[in-house]
Amino acid sequence: MTHSQVLQLQTDQHFLFALLGVSCVMLLWCLLFTVVCYVVIGLFSVVLTVVISFINTLGVIFLPHPVWLFWHSSQRRTAAKALMRLQDTYQLDTNTISTGELPGSSSVASLTVDDCFDLGKVAYSEADYYHTELWMAQALKQLDQGETPGLMDTVTILEYLSYSIYQQGEVERALNFTKRLLELDPTHQRANMNLKHYEYLLSEQKVEAMEEDERRQKRESRGQTDDLLKYEQLCRGEGTGMSEFVSPKNVCILLQTFNVFFVQIYVSFTEISEKGRFLLYHRLRRATVHDPQTGKLTTAHYRVSKSAWLKAYEHPVLDKINQRIGDITGLDVTTAEDLQVANYGIGGQYEPHFDFGQKGELYAFEESGTGNRIATWLFYMSDVPAGGATVFTKVGVTVWPIKGTAVFWYNLYPSGEGDYQTRHAACPVLVGSKWVSNKWIRERGQEFRRRCGLQETD
Template structure:
């Protein structure tokens, strides 16, 4: 019977090994986990081989004894009257069966396997509870942002494209269970529902152990106030074992009465999202619409845009003109194509991989760097002089913008992991930001450049909710815009986000240029010009 082994998966799956690494926030760490699983799979295969060999030995003994019994069945009296047969029977029961028991007790296969696993847990990469939680959040983030159907997602379909193997009923249950623990009850319901639908389809879906488990899941739905799915499971269980499950009749009648009375209680109704939650705001919904390409710029504004060859604004013009595409005029947003080669992007990824750490954001309360769930990626920083490619990247930006790159922050190379994203934010700092020491770093970020170091198969675009504009990652291109008005005031229209990566691995290199030393290059206007963006300052 397969079901007990399937249940064991839950026990193994939930014993998360704690270590210091973090794997869900970057795709690079997943390679280590895949290598870990290759080694663990080999250990499990060794164990199976050993117990198979032992089982085959025992099976040969069983076959020999069964042959004796078949021989005896023709004439039990005649068989036992044979002194040789009588001796062998007594001998088997006196000593052979003790030997069989001793062999089972002394079987070293289990001990060898557990000892090997213990060693591997100390030396190999394992995900933490934070990784498990982060992956569960990523799945629901992808669902909500791209409005994915749970059934399609569980079948390996992403936006109508089949990418990989389907999820098992156990996979769906463990995800639903984790979401239940995280009190994300609205997302718990469809995953538990999908789990039970898949279980019903299995060959052991009508066995007693399966029905017991369905009763357990029914309790989850009842506790959440999801009475319809609870009744659906009760009906299935009663259809299979009506006599043995009579206690469910009372439960079903009670739930049907609650539905009839319009009673809404349970965890889904008790743990409701706060009206002030940013994820319930119009701004956040606009961001999701841009990621789905449901919200786009007006055609009239698009007609004014142009593509052109650009030789540069810096002190040294480029010998090879840049292929510049205007994406938005006010605020000014451009994308420069084929600015670095595919080979250079790969080198940058290789340089960054050993140094990647969880990406941080500025805390609004104390200007410190912290990690948050609204930015899921890993990154590292480089000085531009550390590598010729980085020096060329700096020169490209100076040529294109004319800005003084001596006021640029370090280059940040970042990789986005499972459902990796960065919710809407401003690159420029708020008016009350504490800059600290008086250097070029004590001024605001006048401009941002994003070098795309990879293509992304699905998702992962850069979204500007207020423009509204979506820029797809294009390997080797540069996205550039100004964060500040000419007056130095914040341009709130430049709030932007990294859409969740649906399929693929997103690599970028961020460049932030400060306002210091730019007054002779991008001088302030005589009149303040920031009023046009003020409606977006406190947009809800």
């Protein structure tokens, strides 16, 4: 190695060490900066909270807390999802929702272009392109009808619209909307790229040949299971209704479908409706379900309501109710669960489920030593102006809530086996609020009241 090569090597080494040194110093600076930012933001938020609280105490103007702002946006997302649930279940078109002309409702509250855009954006963030398309198209329609644009402009809406249509496999329609966008903004980079991409797909016939019918079917079912589609269908009343079988007398009407007995009863028990609610106002909590994996109670998107348990000693009327249920059903209610009162707001629902503990998950009922839920007594404590029916998805029955009535059914065969025909659900409330109470009756104590069956499905 020559002298000049050695010198070169040393210079290179010095350069590398210098670079390493600078990188380390920069890294330290970045770390320091992050920590400082964290502390400053923390301090800032404390100061902001104090200032906001102080201004609010003056009572001149009300400022929301920053955490509330975040909470508000998450509430908005939840509300958006509830609205789309209602839209699907009751097959409401976006225009009906946007103009506020809901069935059973007299109040007219309309949505702005920005509201429609927001709804589409929530759907988009969940990769739900079906609803993205519907809401972006509604936003566009309102703009085309001359509504003054808010924060959202036609170009942005067109971009979301064409992309969601493309995602659903309709390249030609996506291309048309992209062309419309480019007429408004010819230099839009993404739209120009998309245009080329769509044209390429169409020219090379790369688009999967999916029949129009098949595509429509796929869109309409939104990837939902048959069980959920049946649930929605029954919620709209497209099945056997029970209300016509009920007469306003204190009698039970029996309808036997397959193995399930339903009884809708006028119980003329106004106290439960009035007192039950009164006792509860401060105790209602978001309803939970058992997580089959962990066995723990948790909230779930498929059960949206608030509920609370009422113990018999809390009010004389609760004791009376227990006795009445016992007298009518002939079952022992001393082993039954406390009365659970539930309230569903707009969009509140409980998707298809069984009330009994299934094999392998009986732990939920094992602790009490009173056995599985042999039967369900469901009290309707309010009328519901629209939506909110109880539906039995396997047997195809819809029960409309009528204040002062109750439904009763056995969840188990006399053999103790779960009856899978009892699959049922609470439909989303469309207008108003739904109040119900449940009494789940247990197996213990019924040994001499309901004869055992020898066959599994006896």
